[in-house]
Amino acid sequence: MNLEIPLGLVDMTNEQYHAAPGISKSHLDVIARKSPKHYWEKYINPDHEEDPKSLVFMVGQAMHTAILEPETMSQRVIVGLPHDRRSNANKQAWAEYELEHAGKIILSQENIDHVRRVVDAIWAHPVAAGLLTGGRPEQSFFSIMDVPDGEGGVLIDHDTGEIIQELVKCQTDYRVRGSHIVDLKSTEDASEAGFGKSCANYRYPVQQAWYEDVLRAGGDWENENWAFLCFEKEPPYALGIYYLDEFDVARGRVAAERDYKRIVECRRANHWPDYGEQIRKLQLPNWMKL
Incomplete structure (x- = not known):
């Protein structure tokens, strides 16, 4: 267990x-959607090289900053150079500019204006603005959590007889302690049907269950209500605000516990299989037509 970081x-x-160390919801997604081998490559392999941050990622980071911590926007997000990178001179100018502003999000003026229009839409909304008032943004929380055995109990180390535990973490977008947690989601379609598909595809019930359990394991869970504040990325920047029922969160918890257990078992065995070590019958999708 890695305890190089304080708890809480x-x-x-x-x-x-x-x-920082610790198992997060992103870890659960990799092992659930791909394989233990993919998990090892992303989180264990010492020679793994991170992919360059995409424009979509950087715009998303800028949106979170502008919505949750607007007072830091001018220090964390800056306008890039007004020319492209085609010539050698321009490439050199860009390299020097990025080195000078290392750690900052560099966007075009067009993208920054786009971010500001999204922020204006959120703060003009009669409910969203209230949800983002009176709390604290982007709180990082670390705790030690038992590993479930999949049968209603917890995993036990057969050599020591001790309960197996791991360092886990979560980061809330916006939390009003004792009241509610807001999770921001940018989306192509913020309608109930559209966001429902995104919620299923990106396993948001797993996220909510995981965050609750990480906070609960550290004694910091106060039964806050959970709201997904989703906003469309194109005009008119429509918003939707939704919550999950207890049944969906419970199903998310089952999946989270399954993925958490698998990560820990692979780590302890140092065994990282891919999609299968036996020849299996291929299951074709039900919608296939020949």
Whole structure:
């Protein structure tokens, strides 16, 4: 168990949080959607090289900053150079500019204006603005959590007889302690049907269950209500605000516990299989027509 970081609420940047040890919801997604081998490559392999941050990712980070911490926007997000990178001189100018502003999000003026229009839409909304008032943004929380055995109990180390535990973490977008947690989601379609598909595809019930359990394991869960504040990325920047019922969160918890258990078992055995070590019958999708 890696305890290189203090437990509980830790003041850190978004970048520090993602670089910190601990199993997060993103970890659960990799092992659930791909394989233990993919998990090893992303989180264990010492030679793994991170992919360059995409424009979509950087715009998303800028939106979170502008919505949750607008007072830091001018320090964390800046306008890039007005020319492209085609010539050698332009490439050199860009390299020097990025080095000078290392750690900052560099966007075009067009993208920054786009971010501001989304923020204006959120703060003009009669409910969204109230949800984002009176709390604290981007809180990082670390705790030690038992590993479930999949049968209603917890995993036990057969050599020591001790309960197996691991360092886990979560980072809430916006939390009003004792009241509610707001999770921001940018989307192509913020309608109930559209966001429902996104919720299923991106396993948001797993996220809510995981966050609740991480906070509960550290004694910091106060039965807050949970709201997904989703906003469309194109005009008219329509918003939708939704919550999940207890049944869906419970199903998310089952999946989270399954994925958490698998990660821990692979780590302890140092065994990282891919999609299968036996020849299996291929299951074709039900919708296939020949």
